[in-house]
Amino acid sequence: MVIYVIGYPNKKQTAQPIASQMHSYSGRGMSLEHDLNLSNTYYNECSRALIHKKPTPIQVVRVDYPERSAAKIVEAYYKTPSTTDYNGIYRGRAIDFEAKETRSKTSFPFKSIHPHQILHLKRVLHQKGIGFFIIRFTSYDETFLIDANTIITMYESEKRKSISYDTVKSCGVLIQQGLTPRLKYLDAVDQVYFKEEDK
Amino acid sequence: MVIYVIGYPNKKQTAQPIASQMHSYSGRGMSLEHDLNLSNTYYNECSRALIHKKPTPIQVVRVDYPERSAAKIVEAYYKTPSTTDYNGIYRGRAIDFEAKETRSKTSFPFKSIHPHQILHLKRVLHQKGIGFFIIRFTSYDETFLIDANTIITMYESEKRKSISYDTVKSCGVLIQQGLTPRLKYLDAVDQVYFKEEDK
Structure with a gap:
């Protein structure tokens, strides 16, 4: 089976036909990645920040060099x-x-976080960087910022396989959505990490 | 023509047969990228820093999904x-x-720097990040750290198409080489960006 894809799919699901993607995001047709890329472009252009998605x-293994192409x-x-x-x-x-x-209405499953990413975020925090997760519950069209420490602690607790929607809602910050930027996630960053400085 | 490659080639030259690569790096068989990756792994493991090469x-365009693979x-x-x-x-x-x-013995040509990279480094400096170039003159097996501002100023001067070896030597800092890390480039970073703090 051969499928044509647009952009950088991380997993098979993203290589679905466009129509099916439109449906799965409640007719918005926009994934979290797309929203974040648009928001980052806006933030970069107006010099508020410099944030990029790393290439997949x-x-x-094999490269062909057609003549003159x-x-x-x-x-x-x-x-x-690995990051x-x-x-x-x-x-x-x-x-x-x-x-x-996640499409789940009740919780975000930890199985979608790779152990390498947990290790990487632990190192980020150790180096005094700001580390967090952005989690979208597509069923509610709600996107939250939640500190990496909170997720790491729960992830490493043997009893937990997920974080509930209610916990994300109470421990995280709801990211406001708009036109530009699509996701005002730096406002959430201000709220969580720069509250004292902004007083 | 089909060529099998190892790793991530940025340009056609890197897809040369291994033997030819060995030759071009004076028998060391190691590229600057390889040395930096080894050094970063060491720095990351010993928690001195957290630095990664972004994927190419x-x-x-097209993905095939063989069954069960x-x-x-x-x-x-x-x-x-773009970065x-x-x-x-x-x-x-x-x-x-x-x-x-560069293999040149006299200068580093600016044509190998992409305009997007200059724009990106300007934004890094604007956001108060530390930005620089690491330039290796393979003929001398010498590797230098040189501040992004120095290169950007010269790059944007219409008269200049390159920076001479002598200028790199006088404006930059020679990076010491060793076994672990292969390139002690964070010592050069300390020297250029943390001299005051380290006094």
């Missing part, structure tokens, strides 16, 4: 990411986060 | 990078740099 790591990769595989997807600089601080969405 | 951006990318192309190759956190500061090597 791909292991290239660009190199064409003809065999490659997705690699397991989070997003990082950059905000208010002079290093910022690093992972964004995930 | 690749535009995936991993997704196989069968058509993809290298994209022009630098390396970033991370060191001493609580965001750090961002580009690494380049």
